[in-house]
Amino acid sequence: MLNKLIDTGVNNRLMVVLGLLALIVAGGLILPKLNLDAFPDVTNIQVQINTEARGLASEEVEQLITFPIEAVMYALPDVEEVRSISKTGLSVITVVFKEGTDIYFARQLVFERLQAAREDIPDGIGTPEMGPNTSGLGQVFQYILRSDTPGRYDTMALRSLNDWVVKLLLMPVTGVTEVLSYGGEVRQYQVQINPEQMLSYNLTIKQVVEAIEASNRNAGGWYLDRGAEQLVIRGVGWLRSGEDGLKDLGNIPLKDVDGVAVRVRDVARVGFGPEIRQGAVTLTTRDAQGKPRPLGEVVAGIVLKRMGANTKSTINGIKERLPTIQMALPEGVTLEPVYDQSDLVDKAITTVSKALLEAFVLIIIVLMLFLVNLRASFLVLISVPISIGLALMAMAYWGISANLMSLGGLAIAIGMMVDGSVVMMEHIFTHLTQPDEDHHEVASEQLAEGSQHPYDAAHDRSGMALRIQEAAREVGRPVFFAVLIIIIVFAPLFSLQGVEGKLFQPMAISIVLAMLASLLVALVVVPALATFLFTQGVQHKNSLIMRPLSAVYRPALRAALSWRKMVVTLALALFIGALALLPHLGTEFVPELEEGTINIRVTLAPSSSL
Template sequence: NVQVQVNTEARGLAAEEVEQLITFPIEAVMYALPDVQEVRSISKTGLSVITVVFNEGTDIYFARALVFERLQAAREQIPEGVGVPEMGPNTSGLGQVYQYILRTDDPERYDILALRSLNDWVVKLLLMPVDGVTDVLSYGGEVRQYQVQLNPERLLAYGLRVDEISEAIEANNRNAGGWYLDRGAEQLVIRGVGWVRSGDEGLRDIGNIPLKDADGVVVRVKDTAIVTFGPEIRQGAVTITRRDANGKPEALGEVVAGIVLKRMGANTKATIDAVKDRLPAIQTALPDGVTLEPFYDQADLVDKAVTTVSKALLEAFVLIVIVLMLFLMNLRATLLVLISVPISIGLALMAMAYWGVSANLMSLGGLAIAIGMMVDGSVVMMEHIFSHLTAPDARHRELAKQETGSPTPYDAEHDTGGMALRIQEAAREVGRPVFFAVLIIMIVFAPLFSLEGVEGKLFQPMAISIVLAMLASLLVALVVVPALATYAFKTGVREKVSPVMRPLEALYRRSLGGALERRRLVVGTALGLFAASLALVPFLGTEFVPELEEGTVNVRVTLAPSSSLDTALGVAQKLEAVVMTFPEALYVSSRIGRPELGGDPEPVSNVELYIGLKPVSEWTSASDRQALQALLEEKMSIHPGLLFSFSQPIATRVDELLSGVKAQLAIKLFGPELDGLAEIGREIETLVKSVEGTRGVAMEQIAGEAQLAVRPDRDALARYGIPVDQVMKLVSDAVGGVSAGQVIRGNERYDIYVRLEKEHRDSVDAIRALILQAPNGAWVRLGDVAEVGIESGPPQIRRDDVQRRVVIQSNV
């Protein structure tokens, strides 16, 4: 389906505030758009993601234009400073086609900050112009910031506030233009260069920015804060373990990864090939000692799928050769029928290319299905022509006798003019039956064209390829084969009895006679078998589509909702060590939390393991993927408190496209109260776990996130004359931090971030001890005018069509 995503970063706001202030206003305006099928959303700390799903067939660029237009109205309803909504990349759930990591041989020179900068400002910018690429997400590493870490005691001593510091920094970091100045015959451009310099010089520039004059002494930023480099607040990381040249597990630890997103509608294989062509130029642009190494390539799956279908086509072709040779017993006739196969496939592929049908698994699978039917018309035509050439009818016999004067007109030396006539007559006799036979086959596949949605996306390419192949085969059988036969059979031929056909024909004659003598028994047996087949229908398993073996296993690991990023990193590396004890694993990559804006909005309590596997023929621990997954789960379960869900990357994406949930089965429970949803959801979860065949049953986490809540005491604030806004600014600006402009170096841009020193905000007691200054100059502890305590809240709030919901998910 056609989806447009709207992302909004909300500085530090909890899930409930994000839902009320950002998610709902955006959702409300989207329902006025035409062809909207549904609107899904997720609200979590610091992030709102809304997915607008349009009806199938809607042009993606038209849909994005409509969403962009309505976003203007939504922005007016979002409070100023809360967040600015923007559209996500023009991609689909299957758009993550290529992934890589950046490595260095010199970690001291290129740390995780430097590698992330190289990915953001070198690799990403060089990949973006590649045709078919819509975005490149940076995942893992740490984003460099110029940090101003404030000392609250010095701020109080100098009578300064956080907003005054940030305003002073912004006022001392700007360039200006003054147009032109004529100097004789020259014209000079007037420019003011006042940007903060980059690197260590930039730190010195920021530290020297004046703030105020205190008793004749200039107070500068460095007098109130430590100015240094530091990492941006992050909610995601990537680790990887792989095998070295000797096959031994090698833990690379935390790495910087990039995810290439394919533009919707672009060809996957062509996009990946273009990315690979760009890699040498990217490697040249990277400094010595830093290398780009791919670890996930969807083109491998495409190649395997095409190879599988091509192999099936070749095997079918060989079987056709054997069968035709055994039954026709004539090399020229066999070659004529075989030529019809590549001609029919070639014509079908030309038509597919003209109508924009790609050579994917389903379309090529349709050709594999059709290859046996494609030769039917040509076989019938050739067999009938062959019968005319070996035993012409009486009219042809008399014409040949009159022309040659010979009693044996099939003699090659005498029959010089009757061959073309015989072929023409034979073609006319079977032309109509062949036409209607092929037409009936095409009509059988006609209902597939009426399928809509996901079913239509899956089966219509197959139906199109089969119908085009059959049309091409009909054209070949009626026109090409007779024409080629006139060149291949210029002289008479004599029929050779096939050693295979003789016993088969004798057996058939005996069987036919017996069947005609026992008609009631034959009909009764057929009806009995038909009834028995109907009785077996309820026992047949059903599924939407068979699972495709992608060669990569995706394990979703869920930790407690209050888990920190460091905790998740530690768990991920332990799980990687367990996975690499299996010889089938080539590498395992852990994706913790979420990447930058535009990726999957996962919490840090979610770890996605991507396990690259050897070919199944080389496995020793298990015979198939299901058995291997069972062994993996058993070994990883030694770590308590973890929930595992096994799937494959593309299969997971398909499930998410269908229902918005990364699982095969999704039960959605709607209701206004989160507590009620959680209670009923747990009951449903227990029931689903008791159903045979379910695995990985889990309810979405909608409770249990640890939150440090600061709730103002309005009576106490009123006594001191302190507004609530001052308390909230202390929380958002002093504790959370505020951006004070950027340092620009070429293409690179790094935020200047102002925030309290870590020691003054790293505990509940430290935050309670923060000082507020009343209008009369009195100093008041935050803990005296507000309740500061740890509470439990929802880590995320999901909504479908403006209704809160919780999902109980399961794989089968």
């Protein structure tokens, strides 16, 4: 089969060249779609359920909300774990599914079960909702809103702008699943009851709530025929916004006392007020001289990326939307990015790209020094970009992200990619430096030693293509098994499960894809292109590096063969010494990364006031 593959490549060498050109075009179309990330996403398949229960203590939250939801989630298929946290006013339940479960299928199952769980939760306590479809690496972009003129826009106004302007403009960006707001004060229409007035009019809070709810609704009256027209009838009773809304709230009647309407404003103070806060955001920057410049309290937003989305494309889409958002904000309000995960992605890609480039340059130097032929070196070198390009195209097709681990795998494999091509090219080169079998005697009689014109295609029985084909067939099997052994070495990484599997499998996949591509290049591309670059025999040139190396290696080899037992004993001693040092080797789950940021977390007592 390998010989047939080699023969097909040589006999259809023009098609191989056209295939390479098509590969370049396909790479230009497919590679921009490659998902770029900083690290592999090791988050398991999970769906989060959040329920806000205002006023309830953690014990009531556990009994009335958390337990009924947990009870129905255990019956879902492929569920590995259900865990929960019940806090004052908040229930958070996480349903973890087995690896390989489609996230959208998992969310659909949870959504269906939530309908049954809602029936077991008392009315008015809280409505469970699924959390955003994101992962542990989903926080890809963070920004702040601040007022350039102190006092012109307070934190309540900034929070409203973030919730109702910025968020709505960011949500349509491809890859964005949610925008979280932090800091500021959430504006509320507040009715602050006066207990004394309530007692004097013999009213209860329930009556006030029911009156407000009943007075804040629209009603539909269907249609009314008027001649040839059909008019839509509707009753408008919604409260207006802004200051007009406060007036409408205050004018809502509660009851009649001696023919006089008692309104909300008679028993309560109506106005705007902030929601009870549990957190705040402050920011301090440095000026041009490096001095701290406190900006005080600001409003922050965190953009969450949808699970599986392209991190780089998502951030680019957000950046393209920022000028439009700034135009929509009032004068004096500025949106400033404070964290951009694309910087980390660029640093990771730059690091690996630099390693690939350095390795590529070293390979060029080594090949030129040992092969001493520009054409032969070129044929070996093209296996690197072709193999990497094919591997990246396959990763883009299967949705595998290019990150620090997968690109690092390519950096590891770059030296192994050229192994098959080096063996193939060296054997072809050896064949071409000698005349064919029919002309050995003629060559020894007619060609002087060191002649620059050995027998070329004109003297050979079937031309140079046949000699290249025969040379490739002779080393086809060794090249195939050498690459196969390398692939088998990395095969155990595919058996890893959980976090380890998600962390190391991208590296194994990239290496295996690159090695398979390099095997295809060595068996098909190199022999086919050699028929175009070598149209006549070549003269063997001794390398300046090989001569002193051979002078050292030959005596060393003779000495090693003479003292075989000592060499084996020394090797065993080194092996045992390495095993003895192994327990002293430091271990870490992941390498330490210098992202350039510091995260400080301070934990206070639960009763601490903001």
